[in-house]
Amino acid sequence: RKEVEQDPGPFNVPEGATVAFNCTYSNSASQSFFWYRQDCRKEPKLLMSVYSSGNEDGRFTAQLNRASQYISLLIRDSKLSDSATYLCVVAGGTSYGKLTFGQGTILTVHP
Amino acid sequence: GVTQSPTHLIKTRGQQVTLRCSSQSGHNTVSWYQQALGQGPQFIFQYYREEENGRGNFPPRFSGLQFPNDSSELNVNALELDDSALYLCASSKRLAGDLDTQYFGPGTRLTVL
Numbered sequence: 001r002k003e004v005e006q007d008p009g010p011f012n013v014p015e016g017a018t019v020a021f022n023c024t025y026s027n028s029a030s031q032s033f034f035w036y037r038q039d040c041r042k043e044p045k046l047l048m049s050v051y052s053s054g055n056e057d058g059r060f061t062a063q064l065n066r067a068s069q070y071i072s073l074l075i076r077d078s079k080l081s082d083s084a085t086y087l088c089v090v091a092g093g094t095s096y097g098k099l100t101f102g103q104g105t106i107l108t109v110h111p
Numbered sequence: 112g113v114t115q116s117p118t119h120l121i122k123t124r125g126q127q128v129t130l131r132c133s134s135q136s137g138h139n140t141v142s143w144y145q146q147a148l149g150q151g152p153q154f155i156f157q158y159y160r161e162e163e164n165g166r167g168n169f170p171p172r173f174s175g176l177q178f179p180n181d182s183s184e185l186n187v188n189a190l191e192l193d194d195s196a197l198y199l200c201a202s203s204k205r206l207a208g209d210l211d212t213q214y215f216g217p218g219t220r221l222t223v224l
Binding site for chain 2: 002007008028042043044045046087097098100101103104
């Protein structure tokens with residue numbers, strides 16, 4: 001079983017749509033959770049950290065459920081510029097500083 | 112920001128390669144990741160104050176160095192076809208036992224023929 005699992009998609013949505021990505025992780029000792037965004041042939045960039053209380057940054061909302069070991073990302077009012085691969089990432093536990101990435105979910109927003 | 116060189120590299124099986132990374136100023140920790148096509152990055156190892164501080168499931172032919180001047184290297188010996196990937200370094204600052212956000216460089220794309 002992979003440490004971090006994501007639906008690879010691809011997700012193809014029209015502009016203005018709401019899209020949700022889900023992710024599960026296997027290491028219950030994980031302490032930090034993130035969503036990264038990676039554009040084609042570029043490096044991953046931090047989109048947002050994820051907290052148990054849930055957090056929002058503009059059109060993006062992230063949720064964490066520690067009991068179910070489940071992380072989600074909701075994108076509202078999708079823009080063409082949101083087209084990218086979204087990587088679910090966990091850190092902490094026994095491997096200090098190591099980021100464990102999911103496979104990534106490909107999102108394409110079309111006009 | 113974080114820079115890496117070279118941007119692209121082509122090697123043949125059995126050769127050795129050295130990839131370089133220049134961390135963000137003031138960062139004392141560098142991590143290296145391998146990203147195969149269609150996969151998420153995989154942790155190779157991390158260096159803190161010039162010493163290896165954690166390693167993923169990679170064989171000993173993957174080795175690294177961190178220098179006092181914010182630069183680091185990833186060395187891979189006896190290259191195999193499966194080593195073809197994007198190699199990313201990420202720098203960060205360790206503060207009071209906690210690790211701050213890791214910032215990634217643009218990566219080096221290695222092709223092994």
